[in-house]
Amino acid sequence: MLNRRPLSYYLLSTFFTAFLLFLYGPMICVYLLSFQGPEGGMSFPMRGFSLVWFETLFSAQGRGVGDLHNSFFRSIRLGLIVALLTMLIGVAAGMSFRRKYPGSNFVFYSAIASMVVPGIFVGFGISLTLRLLGLRPDWWYSGIGAQLTWSLPFAMLIMFIILGRLDKSYEEAATDLGASSAQRFQYVILPLILPGVIGIIMAGFTSSYEESARAGLNIGTGNTMPMELTGLLGAATTPVMFAVGTLTTLFMFSIVIATLLVSGSIAKRRQLRLTAH
Amino acid sequence: MMSPRAASWLQATPFAIIMTGLVIVPLAMIFAVSFMDYGFAEIIPEFYLGNWTDIFRSDLAVATYATVLRQAFIVWGVTLLLGFTIAYYLIYHVRSNFWRAIFLAACAIPFWTSGPIRMISWVPLLGREGLVNQALTGLNLIDEPISWLLYSEFSVIVVYINMLTMAMVGPIANSMAKISPAVVQAARDQGATEWQVITEVIIPLIKPGIAVGTIFIVTAVMGDGFLVRAMSGNQVNTPAVAIMNEINAFQFPPAAAKSVVLLVVVMAFVGVLLRLVDIRKELAR
Amino acid sequence: MKIDTEFNAKNLVPDTEAGEPAEGTVNRFDVEMVAVSKSYDGGARAVDEISLRIPKASYCCLLGPSGCGKTTTLRMLAGHEDVTDGDVLIHDRNVTDALPAGRGTSMMFQSYALFPHLSALDNVAFSLKLKKVPKAERQARAMEFLKLVQMEELAHRMPAQLSGGQQQRVALARSLITRPKVLLLDEPLSALDPFLRVLMRSELKRIQTELGITFVHVTHSQEEALALSDMVVVMNNGKIMQAGTAREVFEKPSNTFVARFIGGHNVIEFEGRTVSVRADKCRIVEAVGGRNLPATITSIEYQGPLVRINLVTDDRKDLCAVISDTRFFADPPEVGEAVTFSWMPDDEWAFGA
Numbered sequence: 001m002l003n004r005r006p007l008s009y010y011l012l013s014t015f016f017t018a019f020l021l022f023l024y025g026p027m028i029c030v031y032l033l034s035f036q037g038p039e040g041g042m043s044f045p046m047r048g049f050s051l052v053w054f055e056t057l058f059s060a061q062g063r064g065v066g067d068l069h070n071s072f073f074r075s076i077r078l079g080l081i082v083a084l085l086t087m088l089i090g091v092a093a094g095m096s097f098r099r100k101y102p103g104s105n106f107v108f109y110s111a112i113a114s115m116v117v118p119g120i121f122v123g124f125g126i127s128l129t130l131r132l133l134g135l136r137p138d139w140w141y142s143g144i145g146a147q148l149t150w151s152l153p154f155a156m157l158i159m160f161i162i163l164g165r166l167d168k169s170y171e172e173a174a175t176d177l178g179a180s181s182a183q184r185f186q187y188v189i190l191p192l193i194l195p196g197v198i199g200i201i202m203a204g205f206t207s208s209y210e211e212s213a214r215a216g217l218n219i220g221t222g223n224t225m226p227m228e229l230t231g232l233l234g235a236a237t238t239p240v241m242f243a244v245g246t247l248t249t250l251f252m253f254s255i256v257i258a259t260l261l262v263s264g265s266i267a268k269r270r271q272l273r274l275t276a277h
Numbered sequence: 278m279m280s281p282r283a284a285s286w287l288q289a290t291p292f293a294i295i296m297t298g299l300v301i302v303p304l305a306m307i308f309a310v311s312f313m314d315y316g317f318a319e320i321i322p323e324f325y326l327g328n329w330t331d332i333f334r335s336d337l338a339v340a341t342y343a344t345v346l347r348q349a350f351i352v353w354g355v356t357l358l359l360g361f362t363i364a365y366y367l368i369y370h371v372r373s374n375f376w377r378a379i380f381l382a383a384c385a386i387p388f389w390t391s392g393p394i395r396m397i398s399w400v401p402l403l404g405r406e407g408l409v410n411q412a413l414t415g416l417n418l419i420d421e422p423i424s425w426l427l428y429s430e431f432s433v434i435v436v437y438i439n440m441l442t443m444a445m446v447g448p449i450a451n452s453m454a455k456i457s458p459a460v461v462q463a464a465r466d467q468g469a470t471e472w473q474v475i476t477e478v479i480i481p482l483i484k485p486g487i488a489v490g491t492i493f494i495v496t497a498v499m500g501d502g503f504l505v506r507a508m509s510g511n512q513v514n515t516p517a518v519a520i521m522n523e524i525n526a527f528q529f530p531p532a533a534a535k536s537v538v539l540l541v542v543v544m545a546f547v548g549v550l551l552r553l554v555d556i557r558k559e560l561a562r
Numbered sequence: 563m564k565i566d567t568e569f570n571a572k573n574l575v576p577d578t579e580a581g582e583p584a585e586g587t588v589n590r591f592d593v594e595m596v597a598v599s600k601s602y603d604g605g606a607r608a609v610d611e612i613s614l615r616i617p618k619a620s621y622c623c624l625l626g627p628s629g630c631g632k633t634t635t636l637r638m639l640a641g642h643e644d645v646t647d648g649d650v651l652i653h654d655r656n657v658t659d660a661l662p663a664g665r666g667t668s669m670m671f672q673s674y675a676l677f678p679h680l681s682a683l684d685n686v687a688f689s690l691k692l693k694k695v696p697k698a699e700r701q702a703r704a705m706e707f708l709k710l711v712q713m714e715e716l717a718h719r720m721p722a723q724l725s726g727g728q729q730q731r732v733a734l735a736r737s738l739i740t741r742p743k744v745l746l747l748d749e750p751l752s753a754l755d756p757f758l759r760v761l762m763r764s765e766l767k768r769i770q771t772e773l774g775i776t777f778v779h780v781t782h783s784q785e786e787a788l789a790l791s792d793m794v795v796v797m798n799n800g801k802i803m804q805a806g807t808a809r810e811v812f813e814k815p816s817n818t819f820v821a822r823f824i825g826g827h828n829v830i831e832f833e834g835r836t837v838s839v840r841a842d843k844c845r846i847v848e849a850v851g852g853r854n855l856p857a858t859i860t861s862i863e864y865q866g867p868l869v870r871i872n873l874v875t876d877d878r879k880d881l882c883a884v885i886s887d888t889r890f891f892a893d894p895p896e897v898g899e900a901v902t903f904s905w906m907p908d909d910e911w912a913f914g915a
Binding site for chain 2: 672676736737
């Protein structure tokens with residue numbers, strides 16, 4: 001009956017496993033082949049095991065392959081700034097929906113529009129606008145701006161969903177108890193939405209780190225990571241790209257794990273504070 | 278003290294400015310530029326209809342649209358089937374929240390690897406010396422490696438499916454999770470088989486999720502040029518690729534005209550789907 | 563089979579189906595539970611070896627505080643929860659491992675669980691659609707059941723356009739159209755406002771009598787249980803505390819838990835014995851030849867025809883007396899007043915000891 005799994009459970013479990021294999025297959029190839037021996041190529045079999053492709057990557061003071069080093073740091077810098085701005089502007093916009101106001105539909109649907117309009121059009125449009133205004137694109141304004149059009153809608157929608165589930169009477173109760181609007185946010189709303197805010201920072205960073213369709217034309221001189229990698233794709237004949245893949249994945253892994261640890265410790269501290277009382 | 282309405286406006290202003298200045302105005306600019314003349318790497322601000330007449334004179338445009346619509350349709354169909362099945366498994370067959378979270382995380386981890394790397398990761402699988410060809414020759418199913426596995430429309434579609442299925446799983450699973458368990462139990466109580474529960478109750482109730490997922494998939498396929506170029510080895514031409522090629526050749530006004538056409542097609546499609554689902558209500562629930 | 567009342571109930575009572583006990587066996591009970599237990603993941607038992615027999619065509623209420631196992635018991639009857647140990651019989655057929663739809667039960671959910679994408683009519687016709695009954699026929703049948711619950715006017719509304727009470731009626735019709743031998747109701751009245759609750763209550767009783775099938779109704783309201791039941795089953799901590807007619811349970815509670823939970827009783831330790839005395843048999847004047855306890859009035863609640871007086875004894879035990887308004891206003895006492903709380907020995911109930 002209920003505890004006995006129906007046949008469909010086993011069929012679907014097999015199906016899901018096959019899907020995971022489809023998702024992971026290529027990635028596992030990347031991780032394995034990045035340790036390919038010096039004579040090996042971009043396909044199996046492995047001809048020995050070596051770190052030679054990682055060494056290539058770091059040879060010549062990090063100028064071993066393309067401009068990867070600088071692109072990487074450019075991407076990190078851009079990602080951090082975009083994440084911070086996304087958090088500030090996105091949370092504020094999400095908070096605006098706590099009340100009904102004329103124009104809220106504009107804010108909501110402009111976010112939806114920005115999400116569904118293919119990125120190259122936004123990027124192309126911004127670059128045309130700059131050109132007609134006689135401005136030269138540069139990463140610190142048009143680059144960041146272009147990426148915000150991608151990260152902000154997600155931030156706003158995450159807040160919209162989270163805040164939509166928060167009872168409005170929390171604020172009313174806080175106001176009744178004499179809280180100012182700043183206190184209301186600090187002591188009532190923020191603790192409740194904190195996991196979402198951390199999620200927004202994460203999403204802001206990763207979306208910037210991965211994004212190139214919008215920023216590509218507006219970043220000025222100097223590629224970001226995805227642009228540099230796309231450029232290197234065509235010329236790739238050795239497993240050195242796989243070494244890049246393994247390293248950048250490890251990097252993302254550590255960021256995600258760090259975020260989880262941070263939010264975990266916040267939750268734990270809150271738990272401790274509760275039990276202490 | 279500030280009025281609540283003013284407070285909301287103040288909170289939404291930075292967001293609204295960015296959306297207006299960096300999305301709406303630039304899109305309007307594309308429209309404007311599509312009517313301008315051009316020289317080498319420059320835009321001449323004079324009214325010119327040639328960009329538009331060129332589009333309607335070329336058979337190429339029709340062919341590229343046929344290609345991208347075919348791709349979008351195949352990718353949509355496959356991701357819908359995969360996405361529904363996976364979401365159904367995760368919501369209705371995985372009973373513990375812990376394992377559900379683990380499985381979802383497992384689906385997300387491959388996406389932590391950079392997009393271009395994920396594209397090149399198919400070379401060891403689908404290439405001439407790739408694992409698939411090795412396996413097929415090893416099993417004596419084929420005499421020589423299949424060449425159309427990689428750098429072809431086939432590989433373009435496979436990689437789209439690989440990258441986009443989760444975009445369908447998400448909204449569908451979200452819609453499914455909102456169906457009250459009592460409603461499904463009531464259907465069982467009424468004598469519905471598992472299949473009847475799916476067709477009579479679940480599918481009608483997850484239509485909004487399917488619509489949202491469809492928007493994600495179709496806009497992604499229609500608007501992408503990077504993946505097509507990389508995975509087809511520059512052999513498949515879609516409207517987005519054509520636009521990117523013209524942008525790279527600094528021919529902005531014709532690129533703008535083609536962009537307007539593609540944008541109208543994509544947005545008309547999104548508009549139709551949004552009529553079927555009140556997305557604001559759907560998210561607020 | 564029951565003789566028709568004014569409504570054409572003959573169409574609405576269950577057919578004799580395959581799986582019915584063979585000719586000659588006597589169908590003595592509609593529902594039988596034999597030492598049924600439920601534990602989750604090997605943990606503590608939510609339901610602990612309960613045995614219960616519900617006679618034919620009864621209105622049975624499972625009554626108890628939240629977490630007592632009454633809803634779990636109901637869901638085990640329905641087949642929405644598997645039985646850890648023991649057997650469940652419906653009309654003398656062992657259905658312990660049967661599917662929810664294959665055991666002759668139908669469940670009405672606390673949240674009503676109407677299909678939000680279907681109109682009231684299509685909701686009721688749902689089970690017939692599953693059986694591929696042609697559209698016209700199934701809609702006609704569904705309409706009949708909507709009439710039974712007086713919802714034919716709103717047949718084409720969507721659930722979201724119906725009030726709580728109306729949704730409930732549709733859910734009832736949807737459950738009844740499967741012609742259940744036993745209808746299971748999970749706190750059916752708890753989401754309604756007090757006025758509707760009383761109205762729906764009599765409606766449920768009317769329909770049960772008309773159809774002549776057994777209803778098993780889970781509730782935490784003793785008032786509801788007493789008003790409806792042919793049989794009341796009081797549960798606590800996964801065990802049955804008492805099962806009997808409403809009057810038995812009220813007049814002869816088998817232990818202090820039942821006496822306290824069913825309400826209207828004082829549980830008093832007096833001269834080394836524990837007894838229960840109905841509050842309406844207690845007075846706040848000295849009784850000649852009766853039992854007397856000094857007490858202080860803590861509060862007075864006016865309830866219309868009756869007045870409830872709460873008191874506390876010198877050793878901090880709570881008591882209560884319910885007297886008629888006439889008697890009360892003849893000489894109204896005041897809060898804080900020291901009085902004598904009294905009852906007659908004949909009104910004591912010593913829990914069967």
